[in-house]
Amino acid sequence: MDGSTARWRVWWPVVATLIVVVLLGYPLALLFGLPLARRDMLDLRKWIKETVEAQAPLVPAGATLHYNAAPAAGALIWRQALIGRAQVDPGTERVPVPNGFDAPVTIGPPFERLGPVLFRGATPLAADEAGTAIYTAGRLQMQGSVLALERPDGQATRYTFGNAGGPVFIDVRPLEEGTDYLVDGDVVVFAEAPPFGSQIRRVSSDYAVVDGSSGLVLFASPPEGNVVLAESAVRLAEVLAGEADGTNLRFRFARANILDGDGRRRVFVEDRLLNPVAERAEERVDGDRATFTFESDAGIVAVDGVPSTEGRDFSRSGRRVTFAQPPPRNARLRQHPDYILVDPEGGEILVAAAPTAGELVWTDRYTFYAEPSCGNTLIACFFALPQHPVPFPHWIAERVGPFFGKFALTDERNVVRATLYTTLGTLSALVLGGAIGILLAVVFVLLRPIERALLPWVIASQTVPIIALVPVLLLVLGNFGITIQTSLLPTAIIGGYITFFPVVVGTVKGLRSVDPLALDLMRSYAASSAQVFVKVRFPAAVPFFFTSLKLGTAAALVGALVAETESNNRRGLGFQILGQVQSGNVADVWILLIISGILGIGLVALIGLLERLLAPWRRRA
Amino acid sequence: MKPIWGSLLGGVLAGLGLVFPVASGSASGLTVFGIPGLVLVLAAVALATDGRPWLATILVPIGLLGALETVSTLEGPGGLGYWLTFWGFLMVALGALGRVSLSERSDEEGPAMARVRAILPPTSVPLVLLLVWQGLVLGFDVPKGIFPSLGNVIDILVSSYQVLVRDAYVTFVKEVLFGFTFGLAGGFVAGVAIAYSGFLQRGFLPLAAAFGAVPIVGLAPVLGRAFGVDWESKAVVVVIITFFPVVLNTVAGLTEVDQLKLELLRAYGANRWDVFFKLRLPNALPFVFNALKLAAVLSVISVIVAEFLIPGPPVGLGQRISLSARRGAFDVVFAAIFVSSLISILMYGLLSALERWLTGWHPSFREEDA
Numbered sequence: 008m009d010g011s012t013a014r015w016r017v018w019w020p021v022v023a024t025l026i027v028v029v030l031l032g033y034p035l036a037l038l039f040g041l042p043l044a045r046r047d048m049l050d051l052r053k054w055i056k057e058t059v060e061a062q063a064p065l066v067p068a069g070a071t072l073h074y075n076a077a078p079a080a081g082a083l084i085w086r087q088a089l090i091g092r093a094q095v096d097p098g099t100e101r102v103p104v105p106n107g108f109d110a111p112v113t114i115g116p117p118f119e120r121l122g123p124v125l126f127r128g129a130t131p132l133a134a135d136e137a138g139t140a141i142y143t144a145g146r147l148q149m150q151g152s153v154l155a156l157e158r159p160d161g162q163a164t165r166y167t168f169g170n171a172g173g174p175v176f177i178d179v180r181p182l183e184e185g186t187d188y189l190v191d192g193d194v195v196v197f198a199e200a201p202p203f204g205s206q207i208r209r210v211s212s213d214y215a216v217v218d219g220s221s222g223l224v225l226f227a228s229p230p231e232g233n234v235v236l237a238e239s240a241v242r243l244a245e246v247l248a249g250e251a252d253g254t255n256l257r258f259r260f261a262r263a264n265i266l267d268g269d270g271r272r273r274v275f276v277e278d279r280l281l282n283p284v285a286e287r288a289e290e291r292v293d294g295d296r297a298t299f300t301f302e303s304d305a306g307i308v309a310v311d312g313v314p315s316t317e318g319r320d321f322s323r324s325g326r327r328v329t330f331a332q333p334p335p336r337n338a339r340l341r342q343h344p345d346y347i348l349v350d351p352e353g354g355e356i357l358v359a360a361a362p363t364a365g366e367l368v369w370t371d372r373y374t375f376y377a378e379p380s381c382g383n384t385l386i387a388c389f390f391a392l393p394q395h396p397v398p399f400p401h402w403i404a405e406r407v408g409p410f411f412g413k414f415a416l417t418d419e420r421n422v423v424r425a426t427l428y429t430t431l432g433t434l435s436a437l438v439l440g441g442a443i444g445i446l447l448a449v450v451f452v453l454l455r456p457i458e459r460a461l462l463p464w465v466i467a468s469q470t471v472p473i474i475a476l477v478p479v480l481l482l483v484l485g486n487f488g489i490t491i492q493t494s495l496l497p498t499a500i501i502g503g504y505i506t507f508f509p510v511v512v513g514t515v516k517g518l519r520s521v522d523p524l525a526l527d528l529m530r531s532y533a534a535s536s537a538q539v540f541v542k543v544r545f546p547a548a549v550p551f552f553f554t555s556l557k558l559g560t561a562a563a564l565v566g567a568l569v570a571e572t573e574s575n576n577r578r579g580l581g582f583q584i585l586g587q588v589q590s591g592n593v594a595d596v597w598i599l600l601i602i603s604g605i606l607g608i609g610l611v612a613l614i615g616l617l618e619r620l621l622a623p624w625r626r627r628a
Numbered sequence: 629m630k631p632i633w634g635s636l637l638g639g640v641l642a643g644l645g646l647v648f649p650v651a652s653g654s655a656s657g658l659t660v661f662g663i664p665g666l667v668l669v670l671a672a673v674a675l676a677t678d679g680r681p682w683l684a685t686i687l688v689p690i691g692l693l694g695a696l697e698t699v700s701t702l703e704g705p706g707g708l709g710y711w712l713t714f715w716g717f718l719m720v721a722l723g724a725l726g727r728v729s730l731s732e733r734s735d736e737e738g739p740a741m742a743r744v745r746a747i748l749p750p751t752s753v754p755l756v757l758l759l760v761w762q763g764l765v766l767g768f769d770v771p772k773g774i775f776p777s778l779g780n781v782i783d784i785l786v787s788s789y790q791v792l793v794r795d796a797y798v799t800f801v802k803e804v805l806f807g808f809t810f811g812l813a814g815g816f817v818a819g820v821a822i823a824y825s826g827f828l829q830r831g832f833l834p835l836a837a838a839f840g841a842v843p844i845v846g847l848a849p850v851l852g853r854a855f856g857v858d859w860e861s862k863a864v865v866v867v868i869i870t871f872f873p874v875v876l877n878t879v880a881g882l883t884e885v886d887q888l889k890l891e892l893l894r895a896y897g898a899n900r901w902d903v904f905f906k907l908r909l910p911n912a913l914p915f916v917f918n919a920l921k922l923a924a925v926l927s928v929i930s931v932i933v934a935e936f937l938i939p940g941p942p943v944g945l946g947q948r949i950s951l952s953a954r955r956g957a958f959d960v961v962f963a964a965i966f967v968s969s970l971i972s973i974l975m976y977g978l979l980s981a982l983e984r985w986l987t988g989w990h991p992s993f994r995e996e997d998a
Contacts (some may be wrong), residue, residue: 027837039854396854439985452757456729460749464757470972471965472929472946474936477959478953483775568845571932581845588849596846604842 031402037389039396048379055169056266057377058151059245059370070507075216117236118224124174125181126234127223141214141224143234148226151212152176155195161203167193169380173210173227177201179218181225246369247274259366260354264376267351272373274346276362281345284308288489294336298329306344307359310334314347314357370483398594403601406594419578426602430582432567433560433610435495436502440563441556443503444510451511452518452544465511473504474569479572502566506559513555517548553618560610564603580606634723635687639672642694642716648709653931661979662701665713672720684724685744688752691721695759699766706767714763723755725749731841776959784963792967798944800971802859803931807866812920815871819878825906833879836872838991844869844930848937857940865934870923877919881912910987917983925977 047053118126118141133271141148152173155166175182175195182188201207210227217223223235234521249258265272274281286306288299301308304326315321321330331333333342346358354375362368381388395402414421447465451458473480481490481497489496521543527538571581580603587595646665672690675683694717702710729749758778764770765777772780785792822828842848848865855861887909935946942951945964952960 017830020827020829021834022831024828024831024835394853396850456749459746460725460729460753463750464754466976467969467973469971470925470928470976472932472949472968474929474933476961476965479775479958484775563841565845565933568843572845572937584846584849588846593850593853596850600842600846600850603846604838607842610839 026232029400032397032403035393036397036399040389040392041385041448043396044385044392046379047381047392048385048388050379051264051376053380054376055378055380056374057170058153058271058374059262059372067132071346100151116236118222118236120234121223123229124226126224126226128224128236130220132216132222132224132236137304141234141236143230143232145339148213148230150214150216151210152208152215153211155207155209159201159203159205159207164197164200166195166197166201168195168209168211169193171209171211173215174213174225175207175209176215176225177205177207177215179221179223181217181223215281219346220538245371246367247356249368251276251364251366251368253364254361257349258356258358260370260375261358262375263352265348265351265354266374266376267348269374272348272370274356274368274373275369276358276368277366281358283345285341285343285347288340288342292334292336292338292340295333297331297333298327299340300326301328302326303342303344305359306342307347307357308342309347311339312347312349313611314349328563357455394591396593398597403594403597406592407598410595410598420583422583422602423600425578425580425583426565426606428578429564429567429571429603430606430610432495432498432570432579433502433564433606435499436563436566437506437556437560437610437614439499439503440506440559441510441552444507445514445552447507447511448514448518448548449540451515456514458492465508469505469508472506473501474566477501477573481570498567498570499568502563505566506556509555509558512550513551514548517551518544520551521547549622550618553614553622557611557614561607561615564610568603632684632687632723633867634726634837635672635675635684635691635720636677636723638691638716638719638723639669640716641719643669643710645698645714645716646707648712649707652921662919664697665694668697668717682741682853684727685748687724688721688728688748689818690761691717691724692752692755693717693858694720695763699759699763702766710767714767718756718759718763719857721752725752725756731868756972758861774958776962780959781962781966784959788960788963792945792963795943795945795948795964796967796971798859799862799928799931799935799946799968803925804866804971804975806859807863807931808870808924808927810863811867811870811923812874813866815874816878816916818871819912820882821874822875823879823882829879829883833876836875839872845937846934848934849954851934852938853969854941857938858942859944861938862931862934862944862946863939865930866927869927869930870920871922873926874916875917877915878912881915882908885911909994913987914983917979917987921976921979924979925972928972928975932968 008451022324114130117129118519121127125600141150153168153171155168157163157166159166173183175188177262184190186198188195190196195207195209210225212227213230214224216226226234245261247258247260251256270283272283288301288303290296290299292299304323308317308321315330319331321328323329330340345361346356349355349357358368379388380390411422418421418424447461477497480500484490484497484500525543526539529543534542566578568581568584571579572585580599584596584599584603587593587599648667668690672687672694675687675690695714697712698710698717706714725748725895730744765775766779822832844865847868848861850860851864855864858909889907890903893907898906931944932946932949935944936950939950941947941949945968948964949961952964953956
């Protein structure tokens with residue numbers, strides 16, 4: 008009872024501190040993780056991209072549909088959509104459909120059913136053009152599919168899709184879920200790696216045209232009723248914000264963060280499609296030249312994306328443009344014949360010629376950054392981080408079981424075996440370093456001049472980063488047929504080089520720290536110098552030797568670990584750490600770090616035990 | 629006078645070497661090494677037969693010069709003549725060195741001789757080692773890609789010193805100095821806190837040893853992820869490397885004070901601050917300096933390892949070493965290692981000087997002077 012209380016009194020501060028350290032892992036994880044999460048969240052490259060297409064609307068209640076009636080498909084329908092004033096409130100996500108909207112639809116021949124979601128139409132269908140509309144069960148269906156985020160390299164079988172939940176098809180070949188691929192949330196795992204350069208798409212809306220020439224259509228879910236082709240359909244468009252009053256040149260998309268350089272973007276003024284392609288100057292921008300020739304004789308001239316003002320920045324004569332100040336060397340000089348996206352973040356365009364008052368500026372297709380792929384909140388992004396520099400402590404704890412069980416004991420990659428291998432390497436380093444240390448210490452004590460000559464260089468030797476020399480050392484030893492794959496010698500040399508230094512210093516001190524009385528006594532017994540060494544100096548040096556060996560242990564362990572990272576024999580903790588770092592399993596790295604720390608303490612304890620065995624006279628109460 | 633047998637034998641061997649061909653099939657040593665070689669051999673033999681200590685001090689440079697001459701005139705792999713002359717001259721130097729340092733101190737020798745005795749051995753031993761390196765690499769004609777000669781390394785030091793200075797600036801000023809300062813400050817503050825708290829002493833100190841044992845090899849990549857791959861993460865490595873020894877030694881220094889002195893101060897009615905500034909802090913300084921000297925050397929090594937493990941922008945000595953080793957430019961590797969050693973030695977020396985200045989009163993310095 009009394010003993011256990013006393014023991015508890017010694018241990019509880021350690022336990023309490025340990026608990027605090029573990030709990031500190033949580034704020035630390037947030038401290039290090041949140042900036043990374045923030046970076047991920049703000050990085051537009053990691054956002055989910057969404058394409059707004061001219062949408063075939065759900066037919067609102069009370070709308071009338073005229074079957075098999077003129078007008079034919081084409082411009083008229085568009086115009087009707089515009090006349091319907093499908094207005095967009097800037098900033099809102101949905102296109103509101105006006106009530107009582109009268110939308111004519113022409114119904115074509117029905118589709119042939121090939122499977123639950125696979126249909127074939129009679130006529131060729133346009134795969135991406137808005138000209139195709141499918142009508143079933145009283146409503147127009149929306150067409151849409153997304154590409155996989157990853158590009159197929161011919162080897163990977165896992166692909167991610169943003170905002171799509173339908174079936175998958177590769178190029179013009181529809182796939183069967185369950186046999187060809189499996190779905191795991193946003194991730195699709197293929198049974199067979201899709202070929203390099205193929206297009207992997209997934210249905211994101213109601214249906215997608217898989218193969219336009221044979222009329223193959225894939226539905227997201229089995230449609231109700233007959234599937235028929237709507238030969239003409241009402242399409243709504245987003246009207247860009249900004250009043251066309253005859254002078255206004257600036258208009259804005261409803262959604263911010265428009266993808267710059269999006270080749271699919273389409274902007275119309277009434278029914279005239281604006282040309283999104285910029286012209287390059289015929290001449291090189293070399294920093295001296297001020298006059299450039301473009302393909303057309305009108306448009307917005309922009310240097311590095313910033314529009315220049317005619318009259319102030321440049322003057323124009325036909326296709327030739329002369330700058331007041333030559334544009335800097337290698338600047339991106341372009342002429343945008345119709346319009347330029349001046350502010351991708353705000354979604355603002357600048358039009359070359361002001362639309363006349365009352366004209367509509369609208370779009371039916373563009374791509375924008377919808378949301379960060381990691382989530383909408385910082386916390387969500389934190390949890391979605393692929394690698395946490397400091398994982399939550401309980402994540403580490405959860406990994407311990409699987410980590411230890413990952414490889415069988417017979418496998419070299421088993422953690423227990425790796426630890427043993429590293430222990431062996433460290434011990435051999437300690438033996439080598441200890442032996443050399445003792446040898447040098449004895450020589451130093453016996454021959455003072457040699458100490459004077461060598462000691463400064465023993466100290467200097469420790470400033471040489473031996474660990475940096477590991478590759479060189481391995482190469483040199485490899486020439487003699489000694490490789491780290493087969494021998495512990497390289498590890499021993501590297502660790503020993505670090506260990507011998509404290510041993511020399513400590514043992515010399517120990518050998519000299521002899522009680523003068525004992526020396527006098529030995530002298531009076533006429534003892535030889537060998538006897539003095541064995542009977543007085545060595546026993547006096549033992550505690551010093553072990554203390555310095557303990558000092559060298561951590562260094563020897565680091566040496567062994569570094570040597571292991573340089574080898575490729577898949578053995579040892581060093582190799583494991585490197586492997587887990589490379590594969591990004593930070594929790595496993597932390598487990599390995601903790602194991603290494605415990606191993607370090609264990610080795611020090613082992614040396615302490617050895618000391619008690621070899622020098623029992625030092626045993627204290 | 630008794631001759632210096634080692635040097636005598638060396639001189640004879642070196643002379644013999646002059647007869648044999650330097651390389652297999654080439655001319656004899658006499659024609660390659662020429663008159664200077666012969667003169668050096670004759671001087672060595674003559675001086676070695678009369679073994680007075682001051683003559684021995686002349687023999688050391690003669691031996692070193694001879695070996696240097698042999699190495700520098702060699703072209704291609706060495707033959708019997710080369711090896712005999714080379715090792716012979718080194719034996720001349722080593723034998724004389726032995727005589728200088730081991731001979732009994734005689735009464736008639738002046739203070740100049742005593743100074744030579746103190747300086748000659750430590751300065752000439754590294755020269756011997758460097759000569760052995762150069763001699764072996766040139767003698768066996770080891771290709772540069774496997775092991776560089778001293779000459780290659782010196783060439784790099786001269787020709788690309790600007791690159792190395794820039795690397796050293798990144799490694800030393802940005803990473804080591806920054807981390808060292810923060811590790812020292814943090815470690816000292818933590819040490820004071822622990823020294824004044826019994827709870828932390830019992831709870832934290834045993835764990836500090838465990839934290840110290842966590843290898844930098846594993847920590848570095850994690851830090852690289854947390855702090856970015858630029859110099860900041862490597863500075864943090866130095867902070868950690870410096871922090872723990874400083875904590876442990878500060879605590880030891882602040883707590884292991886002489887009870888008598890403590891009682892004396894109490895008797896004078898000293899308050900806590902007086903005890904801290906007049907007794908505990910001065911007592912802790914030698915401990916802290918010990919830790920700092922250890923951490924200085926260790927942090928340079930660790931920062932290089934960290935640069936190995938966190939490949940960032942290709943500047944810094946560690947990056948230089950790692951990149952050069954990968955493409956087999958070992959002369960650059962050794963040059964960078966030389967620079968990093970120089971930095972460590974300078975740091976160590978500066979700290980020692982500072983220690984001597986600040987804690988010159990400490991008994992350990994008295995013993996050294998005696």
